Amino acid sequence: SAVISQKPSRDICQRGTSLTIQCQVDSQVTMMFWYRQQPGQSLTLIATANQGSEATYESGFVIDKFPISRPNLTFSTLTVSNMSPEDSSIYLCSISGGVTDTQYFGPGTRLTVL
Amino acid sequence: AQKVTQAQTEISVVEKEDVTLDCVYETRDTTYYLFWYKQPPSGELVFLIRRNSFDEQNEISGRYSWNFQKSTSSFNFTITASQVVDSAVYFCALSEASYAGNMLTFGGGTRLMVKP
Numbered sequence: 001s002a003v004i005s006q007k008p009s010r011d012i013c014q015r016g017t018s019l020t021i022q023c024q025v026d027s028q029v030t031m032m033f034w035y036r037q038q039p040g041q042s043l044t045l046i047a048t049a050n051q052g053s054e055a056t057y058e059s060g061f062v063i064d065k066f067p068i069s070r071p072n073l074t075f076s077t078l079t080v081s082n083m084s085p086e087d088s089s090i091y092l093c094s095i096s097g098g099v100t101d102t103q104y105f106g107p108g109t110r111l112t113v114l
Numbered sequence: 115a116q117k118v119t120q121a122q123t124e125i126s127v128v129e130k131e132d133v134t135l136d137c138v139y140e141t142r143d144t145t146y147y148l149f150w151y152k153q154p155p156s157g158e159l160v161f162l163i164r165r166n167s168f169d170e171q172n173e174i175s176g177r178y179s180w181n182f183q184k185s186t187s188s189f190n191f192t193i194t195a196s197q198v199v200d201s202a203v204y205f206c207a208l209s210e211a212s213y214a215g216n217m218l219t220f221g222g223g224t225r226l227m228v229k230p
Contacts, residue, residue: 031216042205042220043159058217090157099216100147100209105159 002027004106006093012112013083020079021109023093028073030097034066037090037108049076049093083113116141118208120221127196128229135191135224137206143167145211148182148189149218153203165189196228 003026013019023032032049047055047068055068070076080087090110094103117140127133139148150162163173165182173180177194193200206221 033216042222043218044220045217048216092159094159094218096216099213100211101216102147102149102161102164103216103218104161105151107156107158110157 001104002029002095004093004095004104006106006109008109009107010110010112012114015084015113017083018079018081019083019111020077021091021093021111023076023078023106025074025095029095030073031095031099031101032070032076033094033096033103034068034076034078035092035094035105037092039088043092046078046091049078080111083111085113087111088113116143116146116208116210116219118206118219118221120204120206120224122224123222124225124227126227126229129198130195131228132192132194133196133226133228135193135204135206135226137189137191137221139187139189139206139208141187141208141210143210143212147209147211149207149209150180150189150191151205151207153205153223155202159205162191193226196226198228198230201226201228 005024007022034046035043037043045058046061047057049068049070051070067079090108092108093106096103119138146167148165152160179192181190203223203225205223207218
Protein backbone atom coordinates (compact mmCIF):
# COMPACT_ATOMS: atom_id res chain seq x y z
CA SER A 1 0.00 0.00 0.00
CA ALA A 2 1.05 3.59 -0.57
CA VAL A 3 3.06 5.47 2.03
CA ILE A 4 1.73 8.94 2.85
CA SER A 5 3.82 11.58 4.58
CA GLN A 6 2.93 15.04 5.79
CA LYS A 7 5.10 18.01 6.65
CA PRO A 8 5.26 19.53 9.15
CA SER A 9 4.03 17.01 11.69
CA ARG A 10 3.20 19.84 14.07
CA ASP A 11 3.61 23.58 14.31
CA ILE A 12 2.81 26.50 16.56
CA CYS A 13 1.98 29.69 14.68
CA GLN A 14 1.04 33.25 15.45
CA ARG A 15 -2.34 34.61 14.48
CA GLY A 16 -2.45 36.42 11.17
CA THR A 17 0.25 34.26 9.59
CA SER A 18 -0.11 31.43 7.05
CA LEU A 19 1.12 27.84 7.07
CA THR A 20 1.52 25.49 4.13
CA ILE A 21 1.14 21.77 4.80
CA GLN A 22 2.57 19.26 2.38
CA CYS A 23 1.25 15.80 1.58
CA GLN A 24 3.53 13.42 -0.32
CA VAL A 25 2.64 9.93 -1.55
CA ASP A 26 5.21 7.41 -2.70
CA SER A 27 3.11 6.37 -5.71
CA GLN A 28 0.63 7.99 -8.07
CA VAL A 29 -2.91 8.21 -6.74
CA THR A 30 -6.13 9.21 -8.38
CA MET A 31 -7.73 11.18 -5.58
CA MET A 32 -6.38 13.29 -2.73
CA PHE A 33 -8.39 14.98 0.00
CA TRP A 34 -7.84 17.37 2.88
CA TYR A 35 -9.67 17.08 6.22
CA ARG A 36 -9.77 19.17 9.35
CA GLN A 37 -10.24 17.75 12.84
CA GLN A 38 -10.88 20.37 15.48
CA PRO A 39 -9.99 19.48 19.09
CA GLY A 40 -12.19 16.69 20.42
CA GLN A 41 -14.23 16.62 17.22
CA SER A 42 -14.73 14.37 14.25
CA LEU A 43 -13.23 14.85 10.79
CA THR A 44 -14.65 17.29 8.28
CA LEU A 45 -13.76 17.29 4.61
CA ILE A 46 -12.27 20.60 3.49
CA ALA A 47 -11.79 19.86 -0.20
CA THR A 48 -10.85 17.39 -2.89
CA ALA A 49 -7.50 18.26 -4.44
CA ASN A 50 -7.78 17.94 -8.21
CA GLN A 51 -4.66 17.39 -10.24
CA GLY A 52 -4.01 20.29 -12.58
CA SER A 53 -7.16 22.21 -11.71
CA GLU A 54 -8.83 24.06 -8.87
CA ALA A 55 -9.80 22.10 -5.78
CA THR A 56 -13.43 21.26 -5.04
CA TYR A 57 -14.39 22.80 -1.71
CA GLU A 58 -17.08 21.63 0.69
CA SER A 59 -19.66 23.94 2.15
CA GLY A 60 -18.14 26.26 4.71
CA PHE A 61 -14.63 26.23 3.25
CA VAL A 62 -13.33 28.75 0.74
CA ILE A 63 -10.30 28.98 -1.46
CA ASP A 64 -9.10 32.28 -0.02
CA LYS A 65 -8.80 30.73 3.43
CA PHE A 66 -7.60 27.26 2.39
CA PRO A 67 -5.82 27.43 -0.97
CA ILE A 68 -4.89 23.97 -2.23
CA SER A 69 -2.50 22.91 -4.93
CA ARG A 70 -1.99 19.56 -6.60
CA PRO A 71 0.69 19.86 -9.25
CA ASN A 72 0.98 16.10 -9.90
CA LEU A 73 -0.41 12.72 -8.88
CA THR A 74 1.83 12.29 -5.83
CA PHE A 75 1.83 15.67 -4.11
CA SER A 76 -0.55 18.26 -2.69
CA THR A 77 -0.37 21.27 -0.41
CA LEU A 78 -2.92 22.93 1.84
CA THR A 79 -2.34 26.48 3.06
CA VAL A 80 -4.13 27.79 6.11
CA SER A 81 -4.22 31.54 5.57
CA ASN A 82 -4.51 34.44 7.99
CA MET A 83 -4.75 32.06 10.90
CA SER A 84 -6.74 32.56 14.07
CA PRO A 85 -6.88 30.38 17.20
CA GLU A 86 -10.03 28.75 15.77
CA ASP A 87 -7.82 27.19 13.10
CA SER A 88 -6.04 25.11 15.73
CA SER A 89 -6.72 21.57 14.52
CA ILE A 90 -5.25 18.42 13.10
CA TYR A 91 -5.12 18.61 9.32
CA LEU A 92 -5.05 15.29 7.49
CA CYS A 93 -4.62 14.40 3.88
CA SER A 94 -6.05 11.19 2.47
CA ILE A 95 -5.81 9.27 -0.79
CA SER A 96 -7.93 6.84 -2.72
CA GLY A 97 -7.76 5.00 -5.98
CA GLY A 98 -11.20 6.12 -7.15
CA VAL A 99 -14.64 7.36 -6.22
CA THR A 100 -15.67 4.12 -4.52
CA ASP A 101 -12.31 3.16 -3.10
CA THR A 102 -11.19 3.18 0.51
CA GLN A 103 -9.49 6.33 1.75
CA TYR A 104 -6.15 6.04 3.51
CA PHE A 105 -4.88 8.82 5.69
CA GLY A 106 -1.58 10.51 6.27
CA PRO A 107 -0.14 10.97 9.77
CA GLY A 108 -1.66 14.43 10.15
CA THR A 109 -0.34 17.91 10.96
CA ARG A 110 -1.12 19.21 14.42
CA LEU A 111 -1.49 23.00 14.23
CA THR A 112 -1.73 25.34 17.20
CA VAL A 113 -2.44 29.02 16.60
CA LEU A 114 -1.64 31.45 19.40
CA ALA B 115 -28.45 13.36 3.36
CA GLN B 116 -26.14 10.79 4.84
CA LYS B 117 -25.48 10.67 8.55
CA VAL B 118 -23.47 8.51 10.94
CA THR B 119 -24.20 8.36 14.65
CA GLN B 120 -21.93 6.93 17.31
CA ALA B 121 -23.98 7.34 20.46
CA GLN B 122 -21.19 6.28 22.83
CA THR B 123 -18.81 9.21 23.19
CA GLU B 124 -16.58 7.47 25.71
CA ILE B 125 -16.23 3.90 27.00
CA SER B 126 -13.95 2.70 29.75
CA VAL B 127 -13.19 -0.98 30.29
CA VAL B 128 -10.67 -3.06 32.16
CA GLU B 129 -8.20 -5.11 30.17
CA LYS B 130 -9.52 -8.46 28.90
CA GLU B 131 -13.11 -7.27 28.89
CA ASP B 132 -15.07 -7.44 25.63
CA VAL B 133 -16.41 -4.15 24.31
CA THR B 134 -18.80 -3.23 21.50
CA LEU B 135 -18.77 0.11 19.74
CA ASP B 136 -22.07 1.06 18.14
CA CYS B 137 -22.57 2.74 14.78
CA VAL B 138 -25.89 3.66 13.20
CA TYR B 139 -26.09 5.23 9.76
CA GLU B 140 -28.63 6.92 7.51
CA THR B 141 -28.54 6.97 3.74
CA ARG B 142 -30.95 7.01 0.81
CA ASP B 143 -28.55 5.19 -1.46
CA THR B 144 -28.97 1.50 -2.10
CA THR B 145 -25.23 1.17 -2.70
CA TYR B 146 -22.94 2.51 -0.03
CA TYR B 147 -19.78 1.68 1.88
CA LEU B 148 -19.10 1.58 5.60
CA PHE B 149 -15.75 1.92 7.33
CA TRP B 150 -14.13 1.81 10.71
CA TYR B 151 -10.97 3.80 11.48
CA LYS B 152 -8.84 3.90 14.62
CA GLN B 153 -7.13 7.08 15.83
CA PRO B 154 -4.53 6.42 18.53
CA PRO B 155 -3.18 9.30 20.65
CA SER B 156 -0.51 9.99 18.02
CA GLY B 157 -3.26 11.31 15.75
CA GLU B 158 -2.99 9.28 12.58
CA LEU B 159 -6.11 7.61 11.25
CA VAL B 160 -5.71 3.88 10.70
CA PHE B 161 -8.08 2.02 8.40
CA LEU B 162 -9.59 -1.10 9.99
CA ILE B 163 -12.34 -2.42 7.75
CA ARG B 164 -14.63 -1.67 4.84
CA ARG B 165 -18.05 -3.17 4.21
CA ASN B 166 -20.09 -2.82 1.02
CA SER B 167 -23.87 -2.50 1.34
CA PHE B 168 -24.45 -5.59 -0.77
CA ASP B 169 -22.26 -7.76 1.47
CA GLU B 170 -23.86 -8.42 4.84
CA GLN B 171 -21.38 -11.06 5.94
CA ASN B 172 -19.93 -10.42 9.33
CA GLU B 173 -16.18 -10.26 9.60
CA ILE B 174 -13.70 -11.43 12.18
CA SER B 175 -10.06 -10.45 12.26
CA GLY B 176 -8.21 -11.70 15.31
CA ARG B 177 -9.76 -10.01 18.34
CA TYR B 178 -11.85 -7.69 16.15
CA SER B 179 -15.26 -8.51 14.72
CA TRP B 180 -17.85 -6.48 12.88
CA ASN B 181 -21.62 -7.00 12.73
CA PHE B 182 -23.33 -5.36 9.75
CA GLN B 183 -27.15 -5.35 9.82
CA LYS B 184 -28.96 -3.49 7.06
CA SER B 185 -32.33 -4.07 8.72
CA THR B 186 -31.29 -1.84 11.61
CA SER B 187 -28.80 0.33 9.67
CA SER B 188 -26.06 -0.62 12.07
CA PHE B 189 -22.40 -1.56 11.72
CA ASN B 190 -21.11 -2.44 15.17
CA PHE B 191 -17.55 -3.22 16.13
CA THR B 192 -16.57 -5.63 18.89
CA ILE B 193 -13.15 -6.02 20.48
CA THR B 194 -12.72 -9.28 22.34
CA ALA B 195 -10.33 -9.48 25.28
CA SER B 196 -9.43 -5.81 25.06
CA GLN B 197 -5.84 -4.66 25.58
CA VAL B 198 -4.33 -1.35 26.65
CA VAL B 199 -3.08 -0.84 23.08
CA ASP B 200 -6.70 -0.73 21.94
CA SER B 201 -7.09 2.62 23.68
CA ALA B 202 -7.94 5.10 20.93
CA VAL B 203 -10.76 7.01 19.32
CA TYR B 204 -12.71 4.89 16.87
CA PHE B 205 -14.61 6.40 13.97
CA CYS B 206 -17.34 4.87 11.86
CA ALA B 207 -17.76 6.39 8.39
CA LEU B 208 -20.03 6.15 5.36
CA SER B 209 -19.66 6.94 1.68
CA GLU B 210 -22.38 6.76 -0.95
CA ALA B 211 -21.91 5.39 -4.43
CA SER B 212 -24.08 8.11 -5.94
CA TYR B 213 -21.77 10.87 -4.74
CA ALA B 214 -19.33 11.65 -7.51
CA GLY B 215 -16.46 12.63 -5.29
CA ASN B 216 -15.98 9.80 -2.76
CA MET B 217 -17.02 11.85 0.25
CA LEU B 218 -16.64 10.21 3.65
CA THR B 219 -19.11 11.16 6.35
CA PHE B 220 -17.76 10.42 9.80
CA GLY B 221 -19.54 9.72 13.03
CA GLY B 222 -18.58 11.69 16.12
CA GLY B 223 -16.20 9.00 17.31
CA THR B 224 -16.04 6.82 20.42
CA ARG B 225 -13.13 7.19 22.78
CA LEU B 226 -12.18 3.81 24.20
CA MET B 227 -10.03 3.65 27.31
CA VAL B 228 -8.71 0.26 28.32
CA LYS B 229 -7.27 0.20 31.82
CA PRO B 230 -4.73 -2.35 32.95
